[in-house]
Structure formats: C-alpha cells, structure tokens
Amino acid sequence: MSEINILWVDDEIDLLKPHILFLEKKGYSVSKCTNGADAIDMCDEHNYDIVFLDENMPGLSGLETLTEIKSKLPNLPIVMITKSEEEYIMEDAIGNKIADYLIKPVNPNQILLSLKKNLDHSRLVSEKTTSNYQQEFRKIAMDLAMVNSYEEWIDVYKKLVYWELELENISDTGMVEILESQKQEANSLFFKFIKKNYIDWVNDEDNAPILSNNLFKKLILPEISKSNGTLVVVIDNLRYDQFNIIEKTINKFYKKQEEIPYFSILPTATQYARNSIFSGLMPLEMAQKHPTLWKDDTDEGGKNLHEEEFLQAQLQRLRKDLKFSYHKITTLKNGKQLADNFNNEKENDLTVVVYNFVDMLSHAKTEMEVIKELASDDKAYRSLTNSWFVNSPLLEMIQKAQKLGMKLIITTDHGTINSKVPSKVIGDKNISSNLRYKTGRSLTYEQKEVFAVKDPKDIKLPSIHMSSSFIFAKEDYFFAYPNNYNHFVKYYKNTYQHGGISLEEMIIPCAIFVPK
Template sequence: MKILWLDDEIDLLKPHIMFLEDQGMKVIGIDHPLKALEIAKSEDFDVILIDYKMPQISGIEFAREIKKLHPNVPLVLITMVQDKEVMDEAYSIDVFDYLVKPVQPSQILAVLRKLEKDKIKNRAETRRILNYYNAINSLGNDWKDWLEKGRLLFYWMVESPEDELLKEELKTKNQDFATWVMRKYPELLNTPEVPFIFKVFKNHVFPLLKNGERVTLIVFDNFRFDQALELSKAIPSGYNVEIHPIFSVLPTATQFARNSLFSGHTPYDTERRNPGWTRDNLHEKELLEQNLIENGFKNLPHVIKKINSLDAFKQEIFDAGLPLEIYVINFFDMIFHLREAESPLRGLIENAEDYVKLCKFLLESSNFLEKLHTPNIIITTDHGWVKGEKPVVIQGGMEATEGLRFKFGDSLKALEGKPIELMDLKKFGIPQIARMLFLAKGYDFFVYKSDPGKYKKRYMGGLFHGGLSIEEMIIPLIRLKRRLS
C-alpha cells in the first residue's frame, strides 16, 4: 500500500512512518500542502493522510484540491479535536475516515486495514457484477435463455440494487425482450414446453394431487422475482427449495394474468368460455372449479381464500386440512395502488426499493412461513411491476381501461413515444375487448393529451404493471417440499 502523509510537523511522525514501513507499506511524508499537491499530480496513492490544521491551508481545502485530481482516492483526516462541524465538513467531501491526535501507529494501521478490507470487498463485488454481465450476455435468444437472463438479472438486482451497470443492462435487455416477445409470443403460447402462468396447475399442482399428496398454493398479487428471492431467505430449514422463473401473460394485469392462472387457459380462451370474466378478478373460485373438473378432480375437497388485509394475513392459520388449499394474498397490490393515491403511504414508499423493503418487512413480521405445514407448498404470483420513468402521450382509450401500462380502445393514437400496438389480439391470446391494444414497454407509462403535464407530474416514478417488461413478465414460482424427518 502506497501512502502520502501530509503534516506540517511530519518530522515528529518519523516513528509512525517507520512502523508503517515495517508493516510493508510505502510512506511518503510531506510537510507542505503545495509540495504534496505536486507529488499527487505525478504519482498515484492508495490513501492520503491529511493534517486538518496547517499554517498554509486547512486540511479540508487540501482535500478538495486532491479530490479534483483523484476523485476516488481515500482520504483520512487527522484532527486535534473531535469537532462536529469539522466532521460534517469532512464527510461532505467524502473523507473515508478521521483520527484525533495524538495518533498512535496502531490506530493508523487499523484504518488502513479497514480500507484494505473495503478494497477487497469492492474488488469481489466488481468480479461478481462482471460475472453476472458476462453470463447474461453469453446466453442465446430462445425462451429458456430469456428465463435464465431474467433470473440472473433478478439475482443481480438483489445483490447490487444500485449498480449503474445493472440499470443500463435492464434498459438494454428490456428493449431486446420486447422485440423478442412481439416476434415469438404467438408461437410460445402454442408450445407445450414453455412454462406460462396458465400451466401452473397442470405442471405443478395436479401431478402432486394425482399422487395423493396435499398441496398449498400461495398466490401473491403483484410480486416480483426479486421479492421472491428475498422471501426465500426466510424459508424454514425443513423444506427443500426450488425457485423457477416462468412467464406471465399479456397484458400483465391481474384480471388477465390471475384469471389465466386459475382457468388454465390464455386470457382469450378464458374470456371465450366465460364472457366478461376477464374484466375483473372476481371469479377465481368459479375458474378453479372448471379447471379441476376438466382435469379429473371434480369432487376434490379444496378451499380458496382471498386475504385482503395485513390483519387477516397475520391471523390466517394456513391449515384447513384439505388436499388443496389456495390463498390469494391481495394486500400487497392494495399497498401498491394506495401509494399512487393521496395517502400517507406516498411518504413511506418513495421508490421501488422502499416498496420491496416494506413488503419484506410485512412478510417477516407476520411469520406466515412458520404457519405452513403442508408437505408441498407452491408460491407464485400473477405478475410483476416496474417503476414508471418515461411518459408516453396518447389519445383515446379512456373508455376501456384505466391501466397506465396498457390501454384498450377503438381509436388509440400515440402522440409522443412509441408503445407496442396490437390489432390481432386473438393471435396473442388476448380477448378482443376493443379494436386495438397499446402496451407500454420498458419503463414507459401512458398519459393523456388532455393534460399531459398534470399526469406526468402525478405518475412519474410510480409503480405500475400491465405492460411488457422483464420485471412484469418473468415471474417466480417457488416449490417447497418438506424433508422427511
């Protein structure tokens, strides 16, 4: 480690310098700030130690000049007194640490060891980030590759949510994903192997029931893959855990995706068989009954419960003693939508990270995982969500839908921005509610031309679903199997 040490009484610190050199460090001691600046212009240092009080300029002034030359070099300020104003000023220019005189060599060594640990940690994080980036970009362009890309992006999101490379990668990959989905979606709907949400019962629930095993299905409304990863950390040790990425359906809105889950069919076929039922999410029980009958479980004892509040969630015992138990957890989505209204939650949930943290806290505080005793537990959702960052001004569509990421209408027109425009809705497994459908892609959201400024201000940074993005469409399916004791 190479150290620059600036102190107008540097000669008195020779024993300290010798101690550090005995520890294998190279130390250059300077007694004048201008000399130190000249050296810093031509040489790189791992850390710079700065005396706060010098006759020429203050240590803070010197630190500011150094930051102009080397913005990322760690600075350690050495002061005579532990003054709050000095500390605040030091941290305002991103000083790594500070020490109060008289300084012992061991104190300096401790700070340097801490710095070395941080560097090792940062290097490890950089390697991990690059590993994610390289793994994602080595994958191909079929449905398995896209599910794996989504899975890796969500793991990256959990580990480094503020990483700038991740944010850029999500934007780029969402553009590619939208293009791929528009080209391949009709074919994917008719490919038996592709794991869509409407195959959850067929692929995961019914095989267990046929073997005479009990199953509990938990459906969280509006629950992203990264939230599922956070939830998985709290799963009791008595279960084997599998986490799979699957596809939701378009539009990624509750009345289409959840009805598709329970019916076992695309939204188009669900609407064709039950006209009007895809306009809301009030028919899960009836759709499930049809699905059970079609698959040979006409007389199967079962229960389906909707849980619409946190109190009800905490009080639910999650054990009805039946072969099939289904619990639909709605209150996350209610929190999600209340955040957009004029409510105290607007201050509590300022951004996407706050929403994820709040949901995690509510799940952990409820201890609901400890209440689950069924041998087989499946946890999934109907769709994910995104943060709205870019308004797309449109005309029409108010007569059909209120969603900010999807709009049905007979005379839709984009005035600013480029939404996905669908006319042949049947081809995409979507009911022909109107002549056409607009889907927002990436992080877009729709505003009307009547007062775009008002809507932009109100909805910018909001959390939405219904459109086409990796975060909305690649959703989690967690399988828990109780271990034999």
C-alpha cells in the same frame, strides 16, 4: 483509513506481546488490560473498534465481562478467546452476540483474519463484488447479443436479478448505475423478442414457455401431495427480486425442491393473468366459456371475484378429484383469521391462498406520499416487501403448514416495473384506464413505444367492441393523455405499474418447497 483501536483483555497479557507487536506493525493501535472490571471501565472511557476478550480470567469471567459491555455497547464487536472447547461456553458467547470465537493458542494470522472479517468486511465484500460484476458484465453483454429463446431470457433475467441483489449493499454507486443501464438494454431487447414471438406462443402451446393459463396443469397439479396436502400461495404482483428476498425467511422452514420461472400472459394485469391461472384458460376462452364470470375492462365491479369458481371448473375439466379450499386475503384481519384457524386445512389435498398485500403496496406508492418515500426505488421496494412478509400472517401460515407436513408452492400472477418514461396515447372515452396497456377503439399512439395488436383474437383476448385493439407499453414506459399531460406525468412518474412488457412483469417465480 483511520487508525483502528483494539482493546485486548487477558490476565496473561504479557505472554501476548508478539501478537500485539505484530498488530502494531500492521498499523493497529492496541490497548491492554488484565481483568474484566478494568475492561468495562476502559470501554466506558474510550471508543474502541473491537475487543479481544479472554474467557477464563480471575474475578469477572469473560462471559460476565461480555454481558456487561454488551449491555452498554451492543454494537461493539467482541471476539471471545478461550482455552476451553466446552459447548455451553460457545453457546453462551454466541447467545450474547459475539463477533467471533477463537480457541487458544491463537496465532497472529487468526487475529488478523478476525479483524478483517469484522472491521473490513464490508469494504472487502464491496471490492470483490465490484470486481466480479465487472467480469460478469461482459458475459451478460455477450449473452444479450445472442439471446434468442425464452429459456435464455430466463437465464439472463435471473443473472441480472442476482447482481442487482449483490450490488445493492456496496458503496460503489457507479456499478449500480452500470447494472441499471444493462437492465434497460435487456428490457429493450426483451420487448423486441416478445413482439416477435408472443402471438406464436399463445397459439402453439408445445413451442411456448409455461404461461399463466398452463401454470396449474403443468406445474402445480403434478406436485399436489395427497398424503399431507399442499399449500399454494399466490402473492399478487410479486417480482422475482422480491421473491428472492422473502425466500431467505421461507428457507428456515422449507427446503426448495425446484424453482421454475414462468411467463405471465399479456396484459400483465391481475384481471387477465390471475383469472387465467385459476381458469386454466386464455381470457378469450374465459369470456366464451364463462360469460357470466368474465368481466371486460370497462365493465363495472370487481374483475377477480370468481377465482374459486374458475379453479373448480378447471379441476373438473382436467378430471382432478381434489378436496380444496380457496382463500383471498385482502386485509390484516382476514390474514389473522386464516392463520389462527390454519390447522383446519390439514383435511384438504389443496389449500390455495391469494395474498394481495404487494399489489396494494404498489398502488399505495402511486397515491400516498409516505409510501413514495418508503419505496422510492427497487431496493426500498424490496425492503418494504420483506418487512411486511416477516411480520405477516402469511409467514405464520407457512410455519403451520410446515408443522403439518404440507408441501408449499409459492408463485404470483405478474410482476411490476417502476415506470419512468411517458408515452402519449389518445382514444375514445371508453379507453381502458391501465397505464401499461390500453384497449379500446381509435387508439392513437407512438408506434415504436408499443406492441400493438389490431385483432385481440390473435393473442386470445376478448374485444370490448368490434374495432377494439390492444397496445402494450415497452420497457419502463407508461401511457399518458395529452390533456393535462404535465400534471398526469408528474403524478405517475416513478410509480410501480403493471400490464405491459418487461422482464420484471413477465418472467415470474414459481417455486416448490418441501418441509424441513
């Protein structure tokens, strides 16, 4: 470690000789100064790592000196030291972005702790995080060996997401690689679990997790607040890790009451999962009960154009007399219009907003080189999602909902996975186009790489043709045709896709918030 250079500014610097000797014995280099004007000059001439600054000095005060130094060196950590406990001094110092605030008399260990906190913080956090994950790695490995229920899979996935977020800012890339391999193993085992249990789930609601078709009935409708109204936001294609990142901003306005992860139906694709949410039905039931609203994969036109009608029908079927509005946001202009007029929603029991940005982002990564650069991996993808959210009209809506006293429910229809491994598939010309699932006649595929359902009715999916079947890709695989195979693989490898079977696509958030 290179030598740390400290500037200590105090008009009674001689009284601090024991503290300075203590720091020098610890290997720190300490420069001394008795007034603000000299401190400013010294900061201009030397590169200090941190400044300890007395607040109460003759001439320029500590606060004035702080303001002057920060105007030139905004990233230089400054620790304010004062005899006064006046609240306004603390507020002024904090407003000027001090690194720490110490009350005299200070002892050497307080100074040392402040140095560690401000200069050695990232290294100490990195080392502790690495150590903690090494211990947790063994527990997760044991859990994976024994996990045998959907509740246990939710717990395992939440642990993996927690450690992914903890490890993303540390310097030890080896630990990140170990976590990635553990996630891969988890997805391999999860695929086998879904393959074994999914048919039973969709045919036995009592012994299944909450699936897309039961989300409104079991989670959302029991939470509707008739007194102040409820805002339900469905952010398309939002993974659990992305939700955890944007939740930090939501927590400034709302307090989380409950978080209940649920499972997306298969295919984990918008036209199936989101229509299922709003209709309260499985896709086969939608096709049977609402033949004019349901569209198959090969039909022309938009596949999610009737969510409002589906929701209306579901509320009537469940005998829920609610005044509701439905809004689908696909452009910045739409979002701003709704945010500007959001106070009109206070008359409703239920306001539903479907926000499509994250899905557009994942598709843009496939098609646009600039997005491939900006969202090159999961960490960057999370960062880009967060940047959008904190600057979006959606956050403005959430802030206005909080002021109106509305309850808030945030959820999604499915997640997405960074697809890396090609899997060859052959079918007739009417085969569906999605890269993580296929439906059609005469499908030929690698059996070990898919969950194949010969009769779609087994999992309550409609058939395009009498002999149509479905296949779902496992882990981070994606389907590629033998024709022009290399070009296809190069184009789609390392792009975000959905429709198949992975923890990221299937285990997704639903969180209930109350206004702060």
